[in-house]
Amino acid sequence: MCFFLQILNKILSTVIVCILILQSFLVYPLKQSEAASIYVDAESAILIDASSGRILYEKNAYQERPMASVTKITTAILALEEGNLESIVKVSKRAAETGEASIWLEEGEEHSLEDLLFALMIKSANDSAVAIAEHVGGSVEEFAKMMTKRAKELGANNTNYKNPNGLHDPNHYTTAHDLAIITRHALLNLPKFRELITTGKRTMAWEGHEWDRILINKNKLLSQYDGADGVKTGFTSQAGRTFVGSATRDGRQLIAVVLHSPDIYADSSRLLDYGFNSFETMPIVTKSEFQKSIPVSNSSKSVRVGISRDLVMSLAKGEQSKVELIEDIPSVVEGPIKKGDKVGQMVLQFNNKQLATVPVYALEQVEVKSLRQSLWQRITGFFSNIFRFTV
Numbered sequence: 409m410c411f412f413l414q415i416l417n418k419i420l421s422t423v424i425v426c427i428l429i430l431q432s433f434l435v436y437p438l439k440q441s442e443a444a445s446i447y448v449d450a451e452s453a454i455l456i457d458a459s460s461g462r463i464l465y466e467k468n469a470y471q472e473r474p475m476a477s478v479t480k481i482t483t484a485i486l487a488l489e490e491g492n493l494e495s496i497v498k499v500s501k502r503a504a505e506t507g508e509a510s511i512w513l514e515e516g517e518e519h520s521l522e523d524l525l526f527a528l529m530i531k532s533a534n535d536s537a538v539a540i541a542e543h544v545g546g547s548v549e550e551f552a553k554m555m556t557k558r559a560k561e562l563g564a565n566n567t568n569y570k571n572p573n574g575l576h577d578p579n580h581y582t583t584a585h586d587l588a589i590i591t592r593h594a595l596l597n598l599p600k601f602r603e604l605i606t607t608g609k610r611t612m613a614w615e616g617h618e619w620d621r622i623l624i625n626k627n628k629l630l631s632q633y634d635g636a637d638g639v640k641t642g643f644t645s646q647a648g649r650t651f652v653g654s655a656t657r658d659g660r661q662l663i664a665v666v667l668h669s670p671d672i673y674a675d676s677s678r679l680l681d682y683g684f685n686s687f688e689t690m691p692i693v694t695k696s697e698f699q700k701s702i703p704v705s706n707s708s709k710s711v712r713v714g715i716s717r718d719l720v721m722s723l724a725k726g727e728q729s730k731v732e733l734i735e736d737i738p739s740v741v742e743g744p745i746k747k748g749d750k751v752g753q754m755v756l757q758f759n760n761k762q763l764a765t766v767p768v769y770a771l772e773q774v775e776v777k778s779l780r781q782s783l784w785q786r787i788t789g790f791f792s793n794i795f796r797f798t799v
Contacts, residue, residue: 447675448465448467448666448675448678449669450667450670450675451473452468452469452666452668453666453669453675454466454588454664455662455664455665455680456662457660457687457721457722458660458661459596459717459721459764460719460720460721460722460756460758461589461763461764462721462763464682464722466585470583473582473584474574474576474581474647475580475582475650475667476642476643476649477532477534477643477650478582478640478641478642479569479572479642480537480572481639483528484594484604485598486544486545486555487525488525489598490544490554491521493522493525494521495521496520497520497539498516498518499513499514499519502542503536503542506534506535506537507534508575509534510534510535511531512621513535513536513539521543524536525540528540528604529640532640534574534575537571537572548571552571555569556569562589562593563589564583564589566583567582567590568581568582574642574644576644576645576646587652588663591638592663595661602637605627605640606630608624608625609622609624610623627639627640629653629655629676633677633680634655637654638654639654648667648669649670649672650669650672651675651676652664653665653666653672653673653680655684659718660722662680664680664683666679683722688722688723688724692719693718693719695717695718698714699713700712700713702751703739703741704742704743704745704774707743707744707775711741712770713737713751713752714769715769719733719756719766721756721758731757732757732760734754735752735755736754737752737753738752744773744775745772745773746773747772749770751769751770753765753767754766
């Protein structure tokens with residue numbers, strides 16, 4: 409009997425040890441920081457919440473690195489902000505001779521800026537990038553300076569551009585963090601940018617040929633990942649494979665950046681999965697619920713104001729108490745007011761630190777009467793009251 413009990417105790421001990429070992433493997437992936445770090449092979453990476461700007465994961469995110477064709481995100485931003493989509497671009501010799509990824513532009517060809525932007529973002533055309541740069545900035549060199557300046561205005565302080573396409577230059581670099589900031593701006597503020605990066609296929613005229621150019625989007629994430637909606641691939645031998653990817657689920661958009669990755673789609677998918685699975689969507693304020701009226705100082709009217717987009721945030725369980733939304737809006741505004749004028753902002757704070765701002769705009773126009781108009785209104789009003797009284 410004692411021998412049997414000894415055997416039974418050994419069996420039970422072995423079972424318990426196995427259960428504990430198995431449990432440790434099951435629990436391990438649930439630790440967010442550890443789970444995120446072990447799956448990303450890229451040398452630099454970051455994952456952010458697009459709406460709030462919150463960083464959900466980072467790995468060497470502030471390390472300066474070559475970026476390859478994800479450069480073209482900023483090229484597109486600058487062209488959209490400074491150019492006219494309907495303007496006609498004449499292709500220069502320099503643009504036509506720009507090689508590697510291209511749409512075989514020929515010197516003297518003419519295309520709309522819009523067509524060249526689709527070629528830039530769908531086909532990753534280096535020749536198109538040069539044509540755009542020369543058209544908008546006057547020269548490649550001047551446009552590159554404009555790109556760097558715009559990046560720093562957006563908060564991307566560790567980025568420097570030497571060209572609009574990402575062909576290697578030792579002084580052409582960025583960080584994963586900066587790319588996330590730049591891309592976030594484009595996704596939130598430039599509707600045409602979203603069209604450029606989500607279009608799967610487009611044709612483009614090719615004068616003198618029997619067929620049109622066919623532009624096929626090189627971003628495989630769009631077809632491989634549920635909710636994917638961007639953004640841009642890149643590769644040079646010096647930068648390795650680079651990628652900025654985005655996806656939207658349940659109204660929450662995440663942006664993943666991977667630099668020098670052996671598998672950009674696997675890394676990006678793991679980052680996005682981590683963001684969607686480990687955090688929940690919390691609406692902070694919506695366009696429909698935030699509307700108010702503010703008196704106009706030199707008018708008898710008030711102006712209705714609102715926000716241009718919903719503000720949502722990725723939060724882990726128990727983090728709701730760390731969120732605070734502050735209205736930075738004046739009690740009175742000075743007229744005249746045009747529809748779309750910025751009158752204030754909503755400030756999102758997380759853990760007592762400012763995370764994001766959402767501009768508050770005028771939803772209507774409010775005119776202000778001149779002194780003569782105001783005086784005449786008072787005089788006519790006075791006599792109208794007398795007339796009613798005497799009658």
